[in-house]
Amino acid sequence: xxxxxxxxxxxxxxxxxxxxxxxxxxxxxxxxxxxxxxxxxxxxxxxxxxxxxxxxxxxxxxxxxxxxxxxxxxxxxxxxxxxxx
Amino acid sequence: xxxxxxxxxxxxxxxxxxxxxxxxxxxxxxxxxxxxxxxxxxxxxxxxxxxxxxxxxxxxxxxxxxxxxxxxxxxxxxxxxxxxxxxxxxxxxxxxxxxxxxxxxxx
Numbered sequence: 592x593x594x595x596x597x598x599x600x601x602x603x604x605x606x607x608x609x610x611x612x613x614x615x616x617x618x619x620x621x622x623x624x625x626x627x628x629x630x631x632x633x634x635x636x637x638x639x640x641x642x643x644x645x646x647x648x649x650x651x652x653x654x655x656x657x658x659x660x661x662x663x664x665x666x667x668x669x670x671x672x673x674x675x676x
Numbered sequence: 677x678x679x680x681x682x683x684x685x686x687x688x689x690x691x692x693x694x695x696x697x698x699x700x701x702x703x704x705x706x707x708x709x710x711x712x713x714x715x716x717x718x719x720x721x722x723x724x725x726x727x728x729x730x731x732x733x734x735x736x737x738x739x740x741x742x743x744x745x746x747x748x749x750x751x752x753x754x755x756x757x758x759x760x761x762x763x764x765x766x767x768x769x770x771x772x773x774x775x776x777x778x779x780x781x782x783x
Contacts, residue, residue, distance in 0.1 A: 658764055659686060659729050659764065667727045668726060669724060669725055669726060669728055
């Protein structure tokens with residue numbers, strides 16, 4: 592038992608597991624799970640998404656950024672602007 | 677063959693309810709003139725933006741869902757582009773297959 596390795600929980604693709612989750616740029620709360628606090632898209636190595644869904648996810652996140660539903664970077668976010676002015 | 681599209685408009689919050697409904701009517705007119713049909717309009721109301729757009733931190737989102745001949749989409753977008761009070765817009769083609777599935781579920 593001395594050398595028992597730490598085994599992390601198996602990651603799985605959330606969108607493959609449930610067809611209910613709509614992968615859509617309007618579903619901002621869901622997209623927020625896949626970006627960091629700074630607004631960067633989290634690698635699928637970390638989230639466990641499959642390649643197919645990660646591809647769709649990135650384009651949807653980028654659409655949401657275009658429409659000001661998500662920020663590109665924190666320094667551009669409306670919250671930061673409010674604090675500085 | 678008509679395609680189904682949706683356009684998300686980001687409007688100036690200073691237009692108010694009346695101003696935005698005037699704009700919507702204008703766009704509906706353009707759509708119908710070009711052989712399109714509105715399926716539904718969805719007003720999300722005034723929301724705080726993720727980042728300032730044209731120095732405004734708030735904006736009104738309106739989602740339009742419509743069917744339109746594919747060749748006319750660029751014409752519709754041109755009309756949006758020359759309208760004052762529209763900060764941003766995004767047109768997306770909707771998935772027909774998914775739509776049929778939804779219809780079957782309703783039936």
